[in-house]
Amino acid sequence: xxxxxxxxxxxxxxxxxxxxxxxxxxxxxxxxxxxxxxxxxxxxxxxxxxxxxxxxxxxxxxxxxxxxxxxxxxxxxxxxxxxxxxxxxxxxxxxxxxxx
Amino acid sequence: xxxxxxxxxxxxxxxxxxxxxxxxxxxxxxxxxxxxxxxxxxxxxxxxxxxxxxxxxxxxxxxxxxxxxxxxxxxxxxxxxxxxxxxxx
Numbered sequence: 001x002x003x004x005x006x007x008x009x010x011x012x013x014x015x016x017x018x019x020x021x022x023x024x025x026x027x028x029x030x031x032x033x034x035x036x037x038x039x040x041x042x043x044x045x046x047x048x049x050x051x052x053x054x055x056x057x058x059x060x061x062x063x064x065x066x067x068x069x070x071x072x073x074x075x076x077x078x079x080x081x082x083x084x085x086x087x088x089x090x091x092x093x094x095x096x097x098x099x100x
Numbered sequence: 101x102x103x104x105x106x107x108x109x110x111x112x113x114x115x116x117x118x119x120x121x122x123x124x125x126x127x128x129x130x131x132x133x134x135x136x137x138x139x140x141x142x143x144x145x146x147x148x149x150x151x152x153x154x155x156x157x158x159x160x161x162x163x164x165x166x167x168x169x170x171x172x173x174x175x176x177x178x179x180x181x182x183x184x185x186x187x188x189x
Contacts, residue, residue, distance in 0.1 A: 016147060
């Protein structure tokens with residue numbers, strides 16, 4: 001899973017039947033230091049999250065699991081709203097600089 | 101899921117028999133702010149999308165959960181036509 005901030009939403013009236021009634025959120029993946037990382041993506045909401053909240057999401061086949069037994073066609077879903085997170089800054093890998 | 105614009109179509113008479121009857125479209129991924137991002141690829145259309153529309157795409161094995169695609173060899177499916185996108189700046 002990955003941390004992300006919800007920065008928007010998508011409205012699509014014509015869509016696959018399995019997505020009807022589901023909220024589509026625009027996510028900005030974050031590093032533990034809250035720096036944006038990677039591409040923005042669209043994810044299905046399964047926990048009632050809203051714009052501005054920090055969440056974590058799952059990708060791939062497992063993204064459809066929160067909705068089972070309904071077969072929802074999703075490859076990314078928000079599965080948790082973060083209260084807080086902590087991490088050891090010294091343990092984060094430092095990007096290799098050229099020439100070192 | 102990702103957002104993309106429909107930029108073309110693919111016609112393939114000889115193909116896997118499970119793809120017969122599937123509409124294949126060429127899509128250009130865009131970021132939620134509208135700018136093209138990444139390589140174009142081919143996706144199966146399940147919502148009757150047309151050229152120039154912005155759509156929602158599922159990739160990977162979840163693409164097979166879209167309507168009628170359960171046993172078809174697809175890894176990208178168009179699952180929605182986007183009405184609007186709101187992104188804070």
